[in-house]
Amino acid sequence: MAEHRQRVDASRVEMVRGLADTTGCRRQYLLGYFGEELTEPCDNCDTCSAGTATTLEATDGEFAVDTAVEHAEWGPGVVMRTEGDRVVVLFETAGYRTLALAAVREHDLLRPRAA
Numbered sequence: 365m366a367e368h369r370q371r372v373d374a375s376r377v378e379m380v381r382g383l384a385d386t387t388g389c390r391r392q393y394l395l396g397y398f399g400e401e402l403t404e405p406c407d408n409c410d411t412c413s414a415g416t417a418t419t420l421e422a423t424d425g426e427f428a429v430d431t432a433v434e435h436a437e438w439g440p441g442v443v444m445r446t447e448g449d450r451v452v453v454l455f456e457t458a459g460y461r462t463l464a465l466a467a468v469r470e471h472d473l474l475r476p477r478a479a
């Protein structure tokens with residue numbers, strides 16, 4: 365009994381941590397945790413207000429086409445297309461670049477910028 369409670373507590377900690385860390389809509393995150401689906405960001409929580417929810421997590425972490433992004437080294441660009449685990453971005457100065465989404469996520473390479 366105690367062990368089960370510990371596991372549940374641990375998963376709650378994980379859930380809250382993920383909720384704190386997510387750049388997506390927090391309401392979507394929470395509803396997802398409870399097995400419900402919210403197809404659109406709620407437009408009412410802090411990440412929705414900040415604009416990160418719609419640009420990143422709404423497409424399940426993928427970068428949607430036409431998303432305006434900013435790269436630390438290459439500056440501003442626009443997402444041209446996604447190809448499986450890659451995203452192709454046209455940068456204003458660096459031209460077309462293909463980035464691995466795993467690396468983008470891991471190193472936070474692309475940030476959405478206000479359109």
Ligand SMILES: [Zn+2]
Pocket residue numbers: 388389390391392405406407408409410411412417
């Ligand atoms: Zn929201």
